[in-house]
Amino acid sequence: MLQTLLQNETLIRLTAFFGVLAVVAMAEIILPRRRLTASKLRRWASNFGIVFLNSALVRLLLPATAAGFAVFAAQRGWGVFNVLDAPAWVGIIASVVFLDFAIYLQHVMFHAVPALWRLHRMHHADLDFDVTTGARFHPIEILLSMLIKFAVIAVIGAPATAVIIFEVLLNATSMFNHGNFRLPTGLDRVLRLFVVTPDMHRVHHSVEDHETNSNFGFNLPLWDRLLGTYKAQPDAGHEAMTIGIRDYREPKLVSDLPGMLILPFLGRITGYAINRRNWSGKP
Numbered sequence: 001m002l003q004t005l006l007q008n009e010t011l012i013r014l015t016a017f018f019g020v021l022a023v024v025a026m027a028e029i030i031l032p033r034r035r036l037t038a039s040k041l042r043r044w045a046s047n048f049g050i051v052f053l054n055s056a057l058v059r060l061l062l063p064a065t066a067a068g069f070a071v072f073a074a075q076r077g078w079g080v081f082n083v084l085d086a087p088a089w090v091g092i093i094a095s096v097v098f099l100d101f102a103i104y105l106q107h108v109m110f111h112a113v114p115a116l117w118r119l120h121r122m123h124h125a126d127l128d129f130d131v132t133t134g135a136r137f138h139p140i141e142i143l144l145s146m147l148i149k150f151a152v153i154a155v156i157g158a159p160a161t162a163v164i165i166f167e168v169l170l171n172a173t174s175m176f177n178h179g180n181f182r183l184p185t186g187l188d189r190v191l192r193l194f195v196v197t198p199d200m201h202r203v204h205h206s207v208e209d210h211e212t213n214s215n216f217g218f219n220l221p222l223w224d225r226l227l228g229t230y231k232a233q234p235d236a237g238h239e240a241m242t243i244g245i246r247d248y249r250e251p252k253l254v255s256d257l258p259g260m261l262i263l264p265f266l267g268r269i270t271g272y273a274i275n276r277r278n279w280s281g282k283p
């Protein structure tokens with residue numbers, strides 16, 4: 001089973017990526033949530049460009065995929081589940097949940113540490129919020145989060161099956177919860193008990209600091225609710241809220257690939273977090 005999964009990993013990931021992309025893109029046309037403010041063609045070309053670049057870089061620079069690394073860790077007996085004699089399904093479920101918690105913590109850290117925020121703000125600088133935003137991350141952020149994932153896998157001894165399930169799931173839910181489509185209010189309310197919905201994650205893409213600093217989860221909404229970072233709706237409402245970040249709004253910088261790549265390196269180094277407004281209580 002694991003062998004088949006590993007041999008077909010690329011195929012599984014590509015099928016899930018294009019499958020979810022097609023369904024969400026269709027939903028965005030049929031049931032749009034917000035009117036787009038920037039050129040869709042321009043944004044999509046750049047957002048797909050960065051996905052392509054990231055995939056190439058990860059293949060080129062890292063010696064193994066995360067699942068490959070999990071096999072390597074298992075062979076050496078690294079991590080909790082490679083030491084414990086737990087049933088396979090327990091190891092798989094617990095690892096998927098723990099990896100999701102680690103990604104939540106990593107996301108909070110990328111907002112809190114100024115140098116990391118510079119990388120992560122490229123994701124937030126998108127002037128609109130749609131399915132392609134969910135795949136748009138700076139290459140250095142992607143490489144760093146892969147290394148963090150390797151470390152987490154080594155510590156918990158995550159089975160390779162869990163890693164593949166988690167990565168496919170994260171990719172799919174990220175595209176789903178960045179979708180610019182409208183879910184019926186009742187369905188959203190029930191769904192967001194179990195999974196992060198587009199209305200929940202859109203709050204995180206607001207220009208308002210107290211909204212950006214909420215809803216960090218990607219898969220399970222549990223972590224935000226448990227750790228006090230949950231915000232149900234944006235103050236201005238989903239249609240009227242402003243998406244993006246306040247300081248960088250020129251399309252050349254935030255909608256074109258070269259601008260997006262240099263975005264982390266712009267601006268003065270202040271030595272304290274861009275989110276300071278949230279902590280001092282003053283603008």
Ligand SMILES: [Zn+2]
Nearest residue numbers: 107111120204
């Ligand atoms: Zn964020």
Ligand SMILES: [Zn+2]
Nearest residue numbers: 123178201205
């Ligand atoms: Zn996002």
